[in-house]
Amino acid sequence: MKINIKEMDEFLVELLSEVGKSLLVDSKKDKSVGTKSSRIDLVTNFDKSTEKWLVGKIKEKYTDATIFSEEGYGDVVKDMSGLVFFVDPIDGTMNFVKRRDDFASMIGVYLDGKPFLGAIIDVIKQEIYHGGPDYGIFRNKEKVISPKNQSLPEGLVDISWPMVVADRFNSQAVVQKSSGLRIYGSAGIIFEHLIFGREVLYMSYLAPWDLAAGRVLCESLGLKVSTIDDSPVNMLKSQVVIVGTEKVVSEVLKTVKK
Incomplete structure (x- = not known):
């Protein structure tokens, strides 16, 4: 499958930029909060609405892709063939609810089972970390260098x-x-x-x-x-x-x- 890496990376950054702006405002609002597997596994109305919007945008752009998402708006993914998106609308929902700090939104993209592109937005900082093995990794537009191999x-x-x-x-x-x-x-x-x-x-x-x-x-x-x-x-x-x-x-x- 031939994919324009730069175009997809820019698409992911655009999506998370929109999500980041919304969640920054949403974090200060009253929330409808429920639980999933336990009392410390929370889900909010914003987890669901954010994921629904992201899945819709991805499906619109990449019609042949399958989507593995946390809140169930994606597909039933049985194998890693083709283009697979992983969507986490709010990572750190407990922080989103209790602290209104230290939470993120994430999209990972895999092509035939191999890591292809990833994007994470630190919502409070409004910084997006994105890229992939064949493209490079960036903080917004600044290239990130490999960290030291510490013990x-x-x-x-x-x-x-x-x-x-x-x-x-x-x-x-x-x-x-x-x-x-x-x-x-x-x-x-x-x-x-x-x-x-x-x-x-x-x-x-x-x-x-x-x-x-x-x-x-x-x-x-x-x-x-x-x-x-x-x-x-x-x-x-x-x-x-x-x-x-x-x-x-x-x-x-x-x-x-x-």
Whole structure:
């Protein structure tokens, strides 16, 4: 399938620019809030309306694409053939509701199973991180360079709080070897930190839409994305994922196996 990368990247940036402006206003409004899998898995009327709008725009532009989306307005995606979009309308809904800060919107694009383009908007900053392996990675229009390949003791780590509290996968040992633990509650915000070297590790249980855009950006900049057992990443299922520098992921994989 022949795709104009520049045109698609500009399309993603345009979409998230519109979404970012809307969500910045919406974050200050009263919200209709519900729960999904648990009391800490929230969904709002703005998650649904944002996703519905994004899916509609993508379908209008790329009629042959399939869309894997969080709130169910996309398609039933059974395989990764062709052009597949992953849509996360509001990443960090708890932050959106409780803090009105540290939340993002994300779109990841895969072509025949391979990372192609990704875009994340940090809504509060109104900054869009976008691009892909054959295009380069950008913060708005500024090109992003690869972060330094730091080791675990050199950097801060972000691990999901339930994982740390329960000490799943020896996560507390990972924290103790690092420079310290940070928890933000939004994969999109953490991917932003990773690509700029502000943190060296992210370990969490992620759904496909949580991971898709960030994986494209991180791998394009030389960071490593791995499952907890170092098996191939399956973009059609939720899984525990480790993202970080080459040195850190290698060290963490040894720690979690102990």
